[in-house]
Amino acid sequence: MTLKSRIAEGRPLLGTFVKTPHHAVVEVLAHSSLDLLVLDAEHAPFDRRDLDVCILAARAAGMVVVVRPADGGHSAILNALDCGADGVLVPHVRTAGEARAVAQAAQFGPGGRGYAGSPRAAAYGGVAMAEHRAASAARTVVIAQLEDLEALDDLDAILAVEGIDAFFIGRADLTVALGCASMDDAPVVAAVTRICTAAVAARRPVGMFIARPGDTAQWVEQGATLFVLGSDHG
Amino acid sequence: MTLKSRIAEGRPLLGTFVKTPHHAVVEVLAHSSLDLLVLDAEHAPFDRRDLDVCILAARAAGMVVVVRPADGGHSAILNALDCGADGVLVPHVRTAGEARAVAQAAQFGPGGRGYAGSPRAAAYGGVAMAEHRAASAARTVVIAQLEDLEALDDLDAILAVEGIDAFFIGRADLTVALGCASMDDAPVVAAVTRICTAAVAARRPVGMFIARPGDTAQWVEQGATLFVLGSDHG
Amino acid sequence: MTLKSRIAEGRPLLGTFVKTPHHAVVEVLAHSSLDLLVLDAEHAPFDRRDLDVCILAARAAGMVVVVRPADGGHSAILNALDCGADGVLVPHVRTAGEARAVAQAAQFGPGGRGYAGSPRAAAYGGVAMAEHRAASAARTVVIAQLEDLEALDDLDAILAVEGIDAFFIGRADLTVALGCASMDDAPVVAAVTRICTAAVAARRPVGMFIARPGDTAQWVEQGATLFVLGSDHG
Amino acid sequence: MTLKSRIAEGRPLLGTFVKTPHHAVVEVLAHSSLDLLVLDAEHAPFDRRDLDVCILAARAAGMVVVVRPADGGHSAILNALDCGADGVLVPHVRTAGEARAVAQAAQFGPGGRGYAGSPRAAAYGGVAMAEHRAASAARTVVIAQLEDLEALDDLDAILAVEGIDAFFIGRADLTVALGCASMDDAPVVAAVTRICTAAVAARRPVGMFIARPGDTAQWVEQGATLFVLGSDHG
Amino acid sequence: MTLKSRIAEGRPLLGTFVKTPHHAVVEVLAHSSLDLLVLDAEHAPFDRRDLDVCILAARAAGMVVVVRPADGGHSAILNALDCGADGVLVPHVRTAGEARAVAQAAQFGPGGRGYAGSPRAAAYGGVAMAEHRAASAARTVVIAQLEDLEALDDLDAILAVEGIDAFFIGRADLTVALGCASMDDAPVVAAVTRICTAAVAARRPVGMFIARPGDTAQWVEQGATLFVLGSDHG
Amino acid sequence: MTLKSRIAEGRPLLGTFVKTPHHAVVEVLAHSSLDLLVLDAEHAPFDRRDLDVCILAARAAGMVVVVRPADGGHSAILNALDCGADGVLVPHVRTAGEARAVAQAAQFGPGGRGYAGSPRAAAYGGVAMAEHRAASAARTVVIAQLEDLEALDDLDAILAVEGIDAFFIGRADLTVALGCASMDDAPVVAAVTRICTAAVAARRPVGMFIARPGDTAQWVEQGATLFVLGSDHG
Ligand SMILES: [Mg+2]
Ligand SMILES: [Mg+2]
Ligand SMILES: [Mg+2]
Ligand SMILES: [Mg+2]
Ligand SMILES: [Mg+2]
Ligand SMILES: [Mg+2]
Secondary structure: OOHHHHHHOOOOEEEEEEOOOOHHHHHHHOOOOOOEEEEEOOOOOOOHHHHHHHHHHHHHHOOOEEEEOOOOOHHHHHHHHHOOOOEEEEOOOOOHHHHHHHHHHOOEOOOOEOOOOOOHHHHHHOOOHHHHHHHHHHHOEEEEEEOOHHHHHOHHHHHOOOOOOEEEEOHHHHHHHOOOOOOOOHHHHHHHHHHHHHHHHOOOOEEEEEOOHHHHHHHHHOOOOEEEEEEOOO | OOHHHHHHOOOOEEEEEEOOOOHHHHHHHOOOOOOEEEEEOOOOOOOHHHHHHHHHHHHHOOOOEEEEOOOOOHHHHHHHHHOOOOEEEEOOOOOHHHHHHHHHHOOEOOOOEOOOOOOHHHHHHOOOHHHHHHHHHHHOEEEEEEOOHHHHHOHHHHHOOOOOOEEEEOHHHHHHHOOOOOOOOHHHHHHHHHHHHHHHHOOOOEEEEEOOHHHHHHHHHOOOOEEEEEEOOO | OOHHHHHHOOOOEEEEEEOOOOHHHHHHHOOOOOOEEEEEOOOOOOOHHHHHHHHHHHHHOOOOEEEEOOOOOHHHHHHHHHOOOOEEEEOOOOOHHHHHHHHHHOOEOOOOEOOOOOOHHHHHHOOOHHHHHHHHHHHOEEEEEEOOHHHHHOHHHHHOOOOOOEEEEOHHHHHHHOOOOOOOOHHHHHHHHHHHHHHHHOOOOEEEEEOOHHHHHHHHHOOOOEEEEEEOOO | OOHHHHHHOOOOEEEEEEOOOOHHHHHHHOOOOOOEEEEEOOOOOOOHHHHHHHHHHHHHHOOOEEEEOOOOOHHHHHHHHHOOOOEEEEOOOOOHHHHHHHHHHOOEOOOOEOOOOOOHHHHHHOOOHHHHHHHHHHHOEEEEEEOOHHHHHOHHHHHOOOOOOEEEEOHHHHHHHOOOOOOOOHHHHHHHHHHHHHHHHOOOOEEEEEOOHHHHHHHHOOOOOEEEEEEOOO | OOHHHHHHOOOOEEEEEEOOOOHHHHHHHOOOOOOEEEEEOOOOOOOHHHHHHHHHHHHHHOOOEEEEOOOOOHHHHHHHHHOOOOEEEEOOOOOHHHHHHHHHHOOEOOOOEOOOOOOHHHHHHOOOHHHHHHHHHHHOEEEEEEOOHHHHHOHHHHHOOOOOOEEEEOHHHHHHHOOOOOOOOHHHHHHHHHHHHHHHHOOOOEEEEEOOHHHHHHHHHOOOOEEEEEEOOO | OOHHHHHHOOOOEEEEEEOOOOHHHHHHHOOOOOOEEEEEOOOOOOOHHHHHHHHHHHHHHOOOEEEEOOOOOHHHHHHHHHOOOOEEEEOOOOOHHHHHHHHHHOOEOOOOEOOOOOOHHHHHHOOOHHHHHHHHHHHOEEEEEEOOHHHHHOHHHHHOOOOOOEEEEOHHHHHHHOOOOOOOOHHHHHHHHHHHHHHHHOOOOEEEEEOOHHHHHHHHHOOOOEEEEEEOOO
């Protein structure tokens, strides 16, 4: 069962960030009971080769792997998907327009992901175009990270964008954006709660980063289902 | 004789894509009778180091080498040329404006390629500014890849842009853009034919990717002269 | 004493460019009496891993290190700072708007640098958010490189932008922009002098690249205090 | 069914050498119908990281992978097996004593392979010692390469050594050793035939490198079952 | 205070193995309260570059770092020390002769470590020969790993070898050597106890690998002071 | 004209050590007037990949390149030559027997360098065995480094060994071996003089490391012709 299906069904999912750009970390974590790994190319110095090999390692172990690119540009999304990632977690989606652009960039079609039959995702030329397109559409997960004031302002419109499989609350940057000092400050909690509530109302899956395992309970109650707990750094 | 001259003369040229980011592939292919290699940094995970060393390998062997960057941004084009590539093949050029921007990015001058005397292309400081500028202008090849509906809409204007040495038809993405399932579908063939015809009329060199050696004949008839056949992946 | 303070005090500072993407060069140069090193990711093929390890090497040796990214995009600036660089030297700042964007990208806050507690700059999770933010604000240096005609046109506005610690004159590209053949041509000297004079008048630190040690005297007289002399290439 | 079993059963097996130290080559070849890949760390500049990632790639694709280390030293054999290779092809085994040493080095036990529960081969700590030892014994293939005059002199004793799964004739070095100019020279053919005959008589699997597919027929007749055809270099 | 002094004083010391060949792991662990890190180049695929950068990372953080080379050969020991490691942990020291060879290989002098003033350990040429030699002699730690039956047979002679700072019991390989299935089997415990007792009697520091923190108590009672607990793999 | 010929003719030759394992250093130095570069894999952490690419860089620039391997083992010599180096400089040759072993390891033939037609040195399969063997014999340079007391004891026998193109005096290790503190101490000067005199008498080329350009004069008088001056570290 794909990550895409499991997210859509609202199953509780737990992942972690991989911050060390080395495949051995992925291989070791793949022996855990985690549901997914997120390679953090935004805040850790992953090069393309590191993403490539870490994705290979995840696939070798049957572990789901998502890439958080440094930005939402087409080429970073294309590269992650061509290398065979299950999806992308795009930081700083601020508006419905940006959300649509991200969704488009992850799908083949006009203005979308460039097509090639040669990469790992297409079995190195081993599958036909129609097959590759169908498999990609069925599998590719797009998660939009909400972490700016603009995103709060445009929340309902963002949550209505098609082609986004889940929304991920960036609590650290939200804390910064709200002028707070800690994720536990009331304005941050209120904003996170508001996003969860709106997502539930819009029937869209929502999740967030958590620093400690025990932190999930509070947000499960608010309807969150997708959690990324800490990182390989501890 | 430079690639630039050979393209301009309309000589039939045959290259291949390099998809494995390792210089040994370049060195082995440099022993072939191919006219050029295209390092595919769009659909294969080349890092800058890989491009750097693969370009070195091509130069060591006297093989012409072009980089297809992940996008048409200034920094990717500058990096390829500073490392000593013979040119760039820029994907998804959609409008005459984009074509002009790409042409400008590959040339020194206002709004263009940033100048440095330190990289390999300038013999690591061994040539003076005037010499480096003249040599670069005489050698650098810019190929614009046409593969979107917008490019078809703006075709004549695009083909009229100065500073583009050749136009390359991205048949795979054109297939996707036209809603077709195969490069051999009639609408795709018609679009490719149309581009070739317009290019010939405009006296601009044109070429495309081909999957099998025998596929060239059909397009040579249509005036195409620049072909990239398959890749090192087979 | 931080580089930021020393620049602000107008102390004469001398650095060099690192063009070879290998930490040993940084380690060797760290034994010199230079005030700072500038890792040139614009004109040398540094990957993120190279920047990461070269910054590590500089910190191990107590050497100040600044990154010149390939462009002024948010992700390149964020990456350099997350890896622990003392600052960034952003090429091709053309307008006051671009200068403001660069300043913003280097600071946490709305529209600014994305926050993470996990990278080296935050002691791999070892410091709290408030501490990391304060330390970053106190330490991060932003240098805007002026090297285009547009920058000359918008000079006073650019020099008035807050959040830029110093301005760096890109004499090579200025030479190209002015249609000259050498940095010593009169129009280039005049333009450099003009920028120095305006910076001094605006009480903003200014500096430039120099090719030979003896070249500083002339520009110190014009008020320049920050010099980058040649590179490890010689 | 393991490579070890298939060799023991005398099934005809066809592999190729991988000479480019990059995992993409392994991934592409893994889509072929080859029975095994041999990573040539003797005559191609594989580092440990390259072996590590190439073995990972083979395992991800379910392809059998054997390493030819630069020499028969314990550490190179241990590293290949710890990384999860199916076996080793050890060059220049000259005497029965050397063959015994190689066999011992590939097996846990006194004087043998050092034990660790931490590497990939032991599922990164996921299997107990007894299980890892049993699995390794059941799976690890040791192939001794015969290519020196000394090996011809000690042939029957070498072929009687336990713990060697197959013998591989190094025809190039045998050609050099016999003072010939081509593998097709009569003395070389005679020596190869002699080794095959002796191996068949001793009921030990034997094989060799071949440059062209058609070359197998001649040696299948002589009892050879294990062939390595060319390389990814062509 | 150096590791060498602390070992000599019999202070209880706790380290861990680093198995992932990436400096970020070293940097993260350097924030722990561990006394030392052991880069395991025996059972993890560290290349020289990995050792070099991991040692750099340890030095940057003021963390003590020891390398376990793949074998006791001169070149691996020299490389670790030239790169600036605090010492080496040499596996499979079987006899007093081997122990003497290892001790010699780690010290400058006839038959010993080759001298160069150029590496990191000599401040890249920044210290004179006498100073480098004295500093190296005062700092370099040599730990001999005992894990074979031969070592048990030659135990007293091994423990009497000068130039070895501590002895490290390889309990996993000792388990294999004794034909046992677990480190907790009586013959293994007896052998470990015997080594500890003999080391204490000979007034030589002794230690071992432990899998769980609680395992130290038992062996501290037996006089062990140097422990390496698990690894970054968990 | 090959390095081998120039050495044989007794021409004065000047090289330098490359200590930074990055090809850019080789490329920059290739623009100098040096006669050769020596990649120092003994005292700098070169991996095989680094040697491979640095040799490629030297060949691209038409610069002569020699590798100093970490030791005189067959596999390190084979790797350097397969990658296309012009020769090897083998450290710590102590006896005539060792010198013969080194000479043998660098030549194809019984007990010598293993043959493969696949590496760069054989044009990736592009030359026939006879051609590759002849070219290698005509080009490969073997330099034996003398730097131990044993070498002084066996000096005349060592200098009589065939297949060594030149002898290189390791003055730093000789200083250590003689219990001196500086290369300028009288016993060291005497030993170096003695080696030069004996080499001249035996009509064998001899050379050494020098730290400053002016140091050559003294030793040219003693008959030395081959000098390696400092390194890229300064
Ligand atoms: Mg964020
Ligand atoms: Mg510039
Ligand atoms: Mg395309
Ligand atoms: Mg062991
Ligand atoms: Mg020496
Ligand atoms: Mg052989």
